[in-house]
């Protein structure tokens with residue numbers, strides 16, 4: 034039992050309003066307890082900061098700013114932050130409780146994860162970092178203990194900004210970039226270096242550098258050759274760039290690095306790499322969870338002790354989410370948006386007769402209509418966004434695209450994208466622009482103009498399918514046509530009979546897999562705009578998935594036909 038923890042309990046201080054359930058463990062920054070919010074009965078994790086951090090005024094001042102930003106950060110790859118509670122007796126972070134295990138435990142119990150799980154894990158870390166960096170939040174202590182893998186194989190970052198002021202390199206020596214050893218503060222690119230070092234460990238079972246002493250380790254990070262030959266050939270460039278000694282040679286942003294990961298992964302393992310990687314991570318996390326946990330202990334809350342009200346305590350997000358039924362969007366879900374199979378609908382498909390009248394059921398209608406209205410208004414106000422799209426599944430026709438779109442009143446939205454398909458003829462990443470009924474496909478330095486009217490098999494048709502599969506209007510239409518809709522953990526899951534589908538793309542996919550209904554899982558951002566949607570068409574062995582992530586609503590530029 035650490036000194037800091039003993040002090041919390043002996044002094045009788047716990048965060049007011051929570052009942053402790055059990056100890057989850059302790060790490061470099063404190064002790065973590067599973068607790069229940071007395072008001073909402075929600076399970077949370079509370080990290081009681083250790084004495085070293087509580088006595089570090091520079092850290093505390095920085096962390097107060099971090100906490101404000103964290104409370105606005107909602108991302109599927111970041112553990113949801115609820116509150117930072119400081120009193121004269123103690124300091125603690127109240128956060129979402131993740132049902133899963135840390136990457137540290139997975140690596141210790143299972144050794145190397147294999148390339149697909151390593152890529153999925155790296156993708157999760159980078160997505161979480163990108164969300165934090167966008168809000169000027171540098172993590173500063175990216176290490177396997179701070180990556181929690183949930184039951185859906187989704188990597189979730191925790192402990193943003195929990196770095197003692199004087200010891201950035203010590204926060205994770207095996208993952209610390211050379212400049213941290215020189216006393217520089219953590220930065221975007223030290224976070225990326227650490228992510229690459231964890232990726233290396235997932236691939237090989239050990240961090241990239243080791244030494245007998247701290248100074249030896251510092252020297253190795255600064256001077257030793259990057260052991261790229263230990264990782265599979267197609268992934269060497271990711272390691273070489275991520276672990277570059279010179280910060281200027283690393284990717285500039287987490288989003289850049291994520292793009293490189295996606296590219297390398299698709300090239301080496303095909304479009305299904307992420308689904309397969311997550312599924313492997315899920316297995317590893319489950320096997321690790323079954324292995325004996327490092328001695329959890331029941332603890333007794335010193336209830337009844339009068340406790341000082343927290344100096345800074347706003348549990349509004351948590352309370353609002355549970356009491357008012359408002360969604361805590363980012364934190365709880367991401368994973369559930371992916372290919373988790375949880376939305377396999379055990380109910381029989383609607384009979385053809387029933388599916389002919391797709392009126393929402395009494396329970397689906399009001400929620401679906403109000404969500405659809407809200408989304409319709411929000412997209413009208415912010416009519417553009419960037420997107421990533423992936424179509425995978427049983428029956429050929431895989432596709433991947435990334436780009437942006439702008440909605441055009443009374444016409445089809447304009448799109449600019451890089452697109453690639455599963456067949457040999459469509460394998461090369463190609464740029465396409467769609468404006469109205471015309472498609473423009475880049476061929477070398479020239480753009481070729483093609484009509485979208487006739488369908489077809491080339492890049493223009495593929496880009497048309499991407500538009501049809503991702504258009505925000507389709508999301509609204511799916512909601513309106515849903516015959517069942519429920520919300521859990523921030524995700525809306527619905528069912529739509531094929532006969533009620535507005536999207537040509539979905540209808541075509543449905544006919545290819547002979548489906549009579551589609552199901553979807555949708556996550557919205559705070560403004561009611563779609564953040565992610567995963568659509569499943571078909572059932573049993575014949576299923577196609579369409580997965581779209583949206584970002585930067587209202588912030589992307591205009592799209593014109595190329596000359």
Ligand SMILES: Nc1ncnc2c1ncn2[C@@H]1O[C@H](COP(=O)(O)OP(=O)(O)OP(=O)(O)O)[C@@H](O)[C@H]1O
Pocket residue numbers: 057058059060061062063064065078112128129130131132133134135137176177178179181191192
């Ligand atoms: N939000 C959370 N939900 C569920 N379990 C958590 C949460 N945060 C931490 N834990 C668990 O609590 C334990 C202690 O976590 P803590 O972050 O203090 O240290 P650690 O994981 O050992 O590594 P590190 O010191 O590198 O952060 C770990 O088993 C961790 O998985």
